[in-house]
Amino acid sequence: MKPETLGFFEKVYDVARSIPYGRVTSYGAIAKYLGATKSARIVGYAMNNSSGKDVPAHRVVNRKGLLTGKHHFEGTNLMQQLLENEGAKIMDNQIQNFEALFWDPSKEL
DNA sequence: TGGTTGACTAAGT
DNA sequence: CACTTAGCCAACC
Numbered sequence: 444m445k446p447e448t449l450g451f452f453e454k455v456y457d458v459a460r461s462i463p464y465g466r467v468t469s470y471g472a473i474a475k476y477l478g479a480t481k482s483a484r485i486v487g488y489a490m491n492n493s494s495g496k497d498v499p500a501h502r503v504v505n506r507k508g509l510l511t512g513k514h515h516f517e518g519t520n521l522m523q524q525l526l527e528n529e530g531a532k533i534m535d536n537q538i539q540n541f542e543a544l545f546w547d548p549s550k551e552l
Numbered sequence: 553t554g555g556t557t558g559a560c561t562a563a564g565t
Numbered sequence: 566c567a568c569t570t571a572g573c574c575a576a577c578c
Binding site: 451480483484492 | 572573574575576
């Protein structure tokens, strides 16, 4: 590997990459797993820089299951399309069966 | 060195 | 129940 940035971001990417297919998680859950529960914003900030990485950022949403970061994807509804492709039910930019698809790295990883 | 930013979250109104 | 305020912390300029 090439740990160029060796920072909080890399950790976030690593966890995000560990998200199973058809599952989603929240920024806060990732932050908590990294020991920075209150740094959920930093996780989102990291995802913003995840462009070009093989990080499934579409599987990461806010704690309400709302696709807050869909605007950062290429298409208008690309994020939603990807999630629906994995079996998620999305309505009004929000994952309906969010609780069922939720994946907590602190518990399942 | 210091101030701004942001794909968040919890609590208050 | 929907909007507002405040706290949080790492990266960037």
